[in-house]
Amino acid sequence: MNKNGLSSFLLGLGVGVGLGILFAPKSGEETRGLIRDKAGEGADYLKQRGSQVQQTAAEWVDKGKEALSRQKTNLADAVEAGKQAYHDTVNRQAPPPAEGEAS
Numbered sequence: 001m002n003k004n005g006l007s008s009f010l011l012g013l014g015v016g017v018g019l020g021i022l023f024a025p026k027s028g029e030e031t032r033g034l035i036r037d038k039a040g041e042g043a044d045y046l047k048q049r050g051s052q053v054q055q056t057a058a059e060w061v062d063k064g065k066e067a068l069s070r071q072k073t074n075l076a077d078a079v080e081a082g083k084q085a086y087h088d089t090v091n092r093q094a095p096p097p098a099e100g101e102a103s
Helices: 003-023 028-091
Strands: none
């Protein structure tokens, strides 16, 4: 849940509780119990969503690490291929000059 969604949820929760208190046909004790229950439900919801967000973040971190590892391997392979091509070119001997050609 993003920051904007969380603030909207909390605002809605507060407005709902406030309206519930104003229009509650119950006694004060019953109303306080209801508020406690709803606050507990809100806390449980936030804990659950926090856990889900944490799981999702961990999955994205793992995917990022895997992608980075693949890129690191690809780069190492490319560097090694470049070194090999360089060595092959440097170590290649030029053909001997033809007869009559000045060296």
